[in-house]
Amino acid sequence: xxxxxxxxxxxxxxxxxxxxxxxxxxxxxxxxxxxxxxxxxxxxxxxxxxxxxxxxxxxxxxxxxxxxxxxxxxxxxxxxxxxxxxxxxxxxxxxxxxxxxxxxxxxxxxxxxxxxxxxxxxxxxxxxxxxxxxxxxxxxxxxxxxxxxxxxxxxxxxxxxxxxxxxxxxxxxxxxxxxxxxxxxxxxxxxxxxxxxxxxxxxxxxxxxxxxxxxxxxxxxxxxxxxxxxxxxxxxxxxxxxxxxxxxxxxxxxxxxxxxxxxxxxxxxxxxxxxxxxxxxxxxxxxxxxxxxxxxxxxxxxxxxxxxxxxxxxxxxxxxxxxxxxxxxxxxxxxxxxxxxxxxxxxxxxxxxxxxxxxxxxxxxxxxxxxxxxxxxxxxxxxxxxxxxxxxxxxxxxxxxxxxxxxxxxxxxxxxxxxxxxxxxxxxxxxxxxxxxxxxxxxxxxxxxxxxxxxxxxxxxxxxxxxxxxxxxxxxxxxxxxxxxxxxxxxxxxxxxxxxxxxxxxxxxxxxxxxxxxxxxxxxxxxxxxxxxxxxxxxxxxxxxxxxxxxxxxxxxxxxxxxxxxxxxxxxxxxxxxxxxxxxxxxxxxxxxxxxxxxxxxxxxxxxxxxxxxxxxxxxxxxxxxxxxxxxxxxxxxxxxxxxxxxxxxxxxxxxxxxxxxxxxx
Ligand code: HEC
Ligand code: HEC
Numbered sequence: 001x002x003x004x005x006x007x008x009x010x011x012x013x014x015x016x017x018x019x020x021x022x023x024x025x026x027x028x029x030x031x032x033x034x035x036x037x038x039x040x041x042x043x044x045x046x047x048x049x050x051x052x053x054x055x056x057x058x059x060x061x062x063x064x065x066x067x068x069x070x071x072x073x074x075x076x077x078x079x080x081x082x083x084x085x086x087x088x089x090x091x092x093x094x095x096x097x098x099x100x101x102x103x104x105x106x107x108x109x110x111x112x113x114x115x116x117x118x119x120x121x122x123x124x125x126x127x128x129x130x131x132x133x134x135x136x137x138x139x140x141x142x143x144x145x146x147x148x149x150x151x152x153x154x155x156x157x158x159x160x161x162x163x164x165x166x167x168x169x170x171x172x173x174x175x176x177x178x179x180x181x182x183x184x185x186x187x188x189x190x191x192x193x194x195x196x197x198x199x200x201x202x203x204x205x206x207x208x209x210x211x212x213x214x215x216x217x218x219x220x221x222x223x224x225x226x227x228x229x230x231x232x233x234x235x236x237x238x239x240x241x242x243x244x245x246x247x248x249x250x251x252x253x254x255x256x257x258x259x260x261x262x263x264x265x266x267x268x269x270x271x272x273x274x275x276x277x278x279x280x281x282x283x284x285x286x287x288x289x290x291x292x293x294x295x296x297x298x299x300x301x302x303x304x305x306x307x308x309x310x311x312x313x314x315x316x317x318x319x320x321x322x323x324x325x326x327x328x329x330x331x332x333x334x335x336x337x338x339x340x341x342x343x344x345x346x347x348x349x350x351x352x353x354x355x356x357x358x359x360x361x362x363x364x365x366x367x368x369x370x371x372x373x374x375x376x377x378x379x380x381x382x383x384x385x386x387x388x389x390x391x392x393x394x395x396x397x398x399x400x401x402x403x404x405x406x407x408x409x410x411x412x413x414x415x416x417x418x419x420x421x422x423x424x425x426x427x428x429x430x431x432x433x434x435x436x437x438x439x440x441x442x443x444x445x446x447x448x449x450x451x452x453x454x455x456x457x458x459x460x461x462x463x464x465x466x467x468x469x470x471x472x473x474x475x476x477x478x479x480x481x482x483x484x485x486x487x488x489x490x491x492x493x494x495x496x497x498x499x500x501x502x503x504x505x506x507x508x509x510x511x512x513x514x515x516x517x518x519x520x521x522x523x524x525x526x527x528x529x530x531x532x533x534x535x536x537x538x539x540x541x542x543x544x545x546x547x548x549x550x551x552x553x554x555x556x557x558x559x560x561x562x563x564x565x566x567x568x569x570x571x572x573x574x575x576x577x578x579x580x581x582x583x584x585x586x587x588x589x590x591x592x593x594x595x596x597x598x599x600x601x602x603x604x605x606x607x608x609x610x611x612x613x614x615x616x617x618x619x620x621x622x623x624x625x626x627x628x629x630x631x632x633x634x635x636x637x638x639x640x641x642x643x644x645x646x647x648x649x650x651x652x653x654x655x656x657x658x659x660x661x662x663x664x665x666x
Contacts, residue, residue: 005067006042009052009059035074040088043071047090048477050509069093072615083145086602086612087475091572094618095598095625102623103616104267104650110149110255110610112281114139115322119286120252121169124208125180130172136161144469145330145603149610154253162253166244174240180204183243192235198223201239205246211280211287212273212296222246255281259651261301267650272300275649279306282608282643283313283321290316307644314636324635327607328363328377331470331600332442336451342527343455348415350527354403355420355447358384362445365431372633374600378441378591382431386417402426420446422530438530440584441591443467443521446528452518453526457487457495461502461511464518471590472571473599476513483507491537494560496522512569520566520583533559571595601625601638608642620645 006025013020025042028035045051047068052059059067068090112120114137121133136158139146154162174183182204186193193201202222206214214222222242229238250256255278261269270278272295280288291309294300300309313319329335337352344350361384366376388403406416418426422435442448443463452463468474479485487498496519502511525531541556564582571577573595580586590596601624605613613621624641631637642648 001063001066002070005059005063009056010042013052039071039074043068044088044477046071047088048475048510048513050477054505054509081148081150081612082142083148083151083606083612084142084469085475086145086606087469087473087599089613089615091473091595091598093615094602094613094621095595099618099622102619102646103614104259104652105257105609105611105647107258107268107651107653108149109250110257111137111152111154112253112255113137113147113285115285115326116255116281119284120209123211123286124169124247125173125178130168132168133165134161136165143333143336145607147610148606148612149255149257162248163244166247167240169247170240170243173243174236180208183239186239187236189234189236193239195223198226198239198242201243202246205243209247209252210249210273211277211289211292251277257651259653264650267652269301270649270651272296272298275300275306276309278648279310279313279643280319281323282648283310283323283639284319285322288313288319303644303649306649307640310640310643311636314639323607324367325360325364327604328367329360330607331603332359332363332377332448333466334359334442334445334447334451337447340450340453341455342450345527347413348419348527348529349404349406349411349417350420351404351417352447352450354386354417355445355450355528357403358387359442359445359447361387362431363442367635370634370636373635374597374628374633375591376441376633378443378587380431380441381433383421383434383439383445384431385421385423385427385434387430400428400430420527420529435530437584439524440587443587444524444583446524449521449524449528450526452521453528456526458522458524458526460495460499460518460521461514462518463521464514464516467517467590468513470603471593471596471599472517472568472576473595473602474513474570474572476510479510491555492539494522494534494536494563496563516567516569517586518566520564520580520586522562523564523583532562534562536560597628598625601628604638605642605647608639609647617647620647 010025012018014023015026023038023041025038028038042051046059046064072089072093114135117135117137136154137152140151170183172178173180174187176184176187182197182201186197186201199219202214202219206212206218222245225245226238226242229241233241246252251273255274257270257274257278259268260271260274269275273292276291276295277287280286280291291300291313294305294309299305313321335356337356340352342350362380362382363377365384366373366380369376386403388401389398390401391397392399402416404417406414416426418424421432422438423432439445443466449458452459452466465476468476487495487501490498499515499519502508502515522534523530525534535557536559538556538558541558542552542554545553545556547553565579566583566586567579568576568586568589573593576589576593576595580589598621601621602613605617605621605624620642623645624638627641628634628638
């Protein structure tokens with residue numbers, strides 16, 4: 001079926017005679033491993049409707065669907081490696097029909113995140129503030145989900161930093177001042193440590209670095225290291241090397257998820273200590289003592305026991321669940337507002353840091369209520385507005401107060417941040433109800449609108465791309481290099497009018513997937529302020545605005561009629577497709593959609609599993625979606641489902657890669 005399809009639709013331009021775009025389809029080998037790149041390219045082009053090109057006979061849509069499914073299976077349900085390529089598997093293949101079994105995850109070492117490393121440091125005592133400590137790890141700067149297990153290894157430069165940091169940490173731990181008692185006593189070269197003291201030191205370092213006690217073999221190994229070092233250094237030096245070595249263990253620097261637990265028919269359970277670390281670091285930045293202890297006591301051996309601990313961690317206010325807010329930050333990407341430079345406006349204050357803080361708070365508020373979380377995030381009519389918490393000096397209680405306070409000298413004549421939200425006064429009651437029919441949810445928070453804006457304008461293209469990727473589960477091929485991707489700088493036309501450059505057929509094949517989903521947000525200016533007209537340059541009036549000598553007196557603007565309409569098209573759900581009159585109507589529609597909710601679940605899967613979903617994950621995704629729906633939209637229920645899924649608990653045992661006979665099933 002595949003070969004005839006290619007022969008009918010592609011070979012003429014990608015065959016023996018002609019190889020348009022340097023691409024050939026007639027000489028695929030039949031070995032999925034060798035063909036993978038080309039199959040992925042073919043699938044991507046066909047799925048995006050880019051090939052065959054516009055003027056060619058359209059292939060039968062049923063064939064197209066079949067080819068996409070076939071190439072997906074042939075590439076092993078291979079999703080792209082990068083988080084941004086997570087949507088490569090068509091939604092229908094994951095949610096279309098009930099899936100029988102849930103897959104395990106391949107065994108892996110997941111490097112600590114940069115924040116996880118900071119958590120590690122603080123578990124080692126007061127060493128966070130140690131001078132000279134350098135962060136060894138970084139994350140890719142791309143938007144979206146950042147920390148995937150397969151993306152990062154520990155390379156040479158980070159190894160060097162880790163070694164150096166371990167030295168500094170142990171210096172601090174063994175210093176007379178503020179040192180760790182068990183270590184400090186070993187620092188006298190005149191009285192070498194007893195075996196019991198050394199054992200106590202190893203145990204203490206294990207507890208701080210790994211959250212567990214060492215096994216008997218661990219102790220033997222580290223004491224052996226001490227003995228060997230003693231041949232070339234004094235006892236304090238040997239102790240220090242031994243203590244450093246604990247800090248450099250694989251299971252200290254990595255979430256070790258190899259699947260060292262019991263065999264369960266072709267796959268292995270995570271060992272209790274692996275699971276305890278994985279669960280704590282899924283939710284926070286440090287290994288949580290309670291769950292580590294449970295693992296040691298053998299009380300973390302079943303799915304039910306894991307679920308008990310996940311629920312406990314979710315409800316325990318003392319355990320800082322930093323990775324919940326982080327997920328929403330990476331899903332929505334509103335914190336990018338901090339990176340968009342804008343000239344200081346004259347008439348009002350623009351402080352992106354405060355806008356982001358307001359949205360953080362709103363997200364946490366909705367997550368805390370834990371009801372209908374996805375829909376609430378998209379459609380809530382309330383918002384925190386320039387909100388901070390501070391101590392009331394009289395009552396000594398925490399209370400809400402304005403975050404950014406205007407300074408009569410520096411902010412003369414300027415409106416406060418409240419104005420950006422459409423309010424003329426700081427609301428004492430927060431979260432506050434925003435003016436009717438103005439904005440809904442995170443995508444109409446000023447922070448998000450600024451994050452998806454440029455220095456001087458809105459960015460409907462990337463806003464639309466966000467909706468396509470993260471709500472509709474579609475994808476848009478990357479902007480080809482060499483395309484002049486610029487809107488004309490015509491200040492007398494509205495941005496919508498200027499963006500009509502992308503209606504050219506060469507551009508529209510991609511831009512039809514984005515622009516119409518982003519244009520409804522023209523309801524707001526590029527600082528995120530609600531508006532009903534758009535200010536443009538009045539050419540005629542500017543021309544006439546001259547003094548007696550004909551010298552220009554400056555530009556004159558006029559208010560142009562605002563058009564906030566858009567279209568949802570090719571969403572994959574016929575009920576969604578159609579025109580929308582403004583951003584609120586569009587978002588309400590999307591928030592009610594089963595498909596969008598499931599795409600949200602797919603993103604949560606990626607973040608918490610640290611990899612893209614494959615076809616084999618259909619059941620895990622469906623179970624998570626069901627848990628969410630049946631709990632009335634509880635994000636906690638979604639997390640419990642994901643973090644106790646087979647994909648989280650089990651590791652597949654690697655099988656030798658098999659090659660199929662060339663041409664076998666073509
Ligand atoms: C009428 C000629 C024609 C037909 C038919 C055609 N293509 Fe193409 N294809 C091109 C041209 C021209 C390019 C290079 C320029 C571009 O990307 O638009 C190209 C580029 C490609 C690329 C490479 C894109 C890249 O990343 O550089 C792939 C993959 C591809 N085509 C797949 C297909 C498949 C699969 C089919 C059949 C379903 C097909 N093409 C049918 C003309 C054609
Ligand atoms: C293969 C798909 C594709 C084609 C063809 C394409 N674009 Fe784009 N374009 C994109 C994507 C994807 C983005 C968003 C890039 C991002 O997210 O950073 C984009 C962004 C843009 C932007 C916003 C860029 C910015 O920096 O603000 C403009 C303007 C634009 N394209 C214009 C065009 C024009 C004009 C054409 C035709 C001559 C065109 N594009 C053809 C995919 C495409």
